[in-house]
Amino acid sequence: MKCIVNEELCIGCGTCPAVAPNSFAMNDETNKAEAINPPGDTDETVKMAVDSCPTAAISCEE
């Protein structure tokens, strides 16, 4: 799996690294999330993070 965060859509809420801390991290300079590839969490956890994003900024593909 590979994920990307659309920085234009990310509002820096911090939810995705809270849900999947081995797959997403906050960039301290931009205050936007960044995807860690390959994700370090299970697919199920990554999908939970994707679904939890309030702005649908995360997209993943197999």
Ligand code: SF4
């Ligand atoms: S959950 Fe969405 S809006 Fe929140 S930090 Fe992650 S990518 Fe950004």
